[in-house]
Amino acid sequence: MKKITVENYTQDKYYDKVVRAMAVVLDKQGYVSPIDVMVQMQKLTPKQVEDWRFARIAYLERVTAGGLGAVNRILRLMGFHAHDLNLIPSQTAYRKWGKGKxxxxxxxxxxxxxxxxxxSRHYVCPKRTRQLKQKSSTDNVSDEASVATSQ
Incomplete structure (x- = not known):
């Protein structure tokens, strides 16, 4: 496939893998980022991401498996699929972790x-984010109640 377009992106060889990876990540955290999808698809390892976050790797593309063509296709497919799911795009700034500038x-x-x-574009699912926040606040309330009753 030459160029990925709105008309043909579902026929791309990476489409099914991207959809599965996005579903897993979205279910877990309520938003999808390219880094999380690449880790889920085993194009990156968590260790490589950590090394990049601490600026031990100059740029993430250097350690991404599959080559630049595959990475660019996956990023494009993510955008199309996120649009189909009515996810809201949100730019995120990635800054170095650790000491120093x-x-x-x-x-x-x-x-x-x-x-x-x-x-750096994340795709947010407002409905799923609300569900996760409610679950988290419900868990916190039940934890506080169990602490109060045990005292």
Missing amino acids: KITLRFSKSGEPKLEAAW
């Missing part, structure tokens, strides 16, 4: 703005 982390060698934006 909090520099903005790079995703790509080129630093091309559109590519950097695609990598």
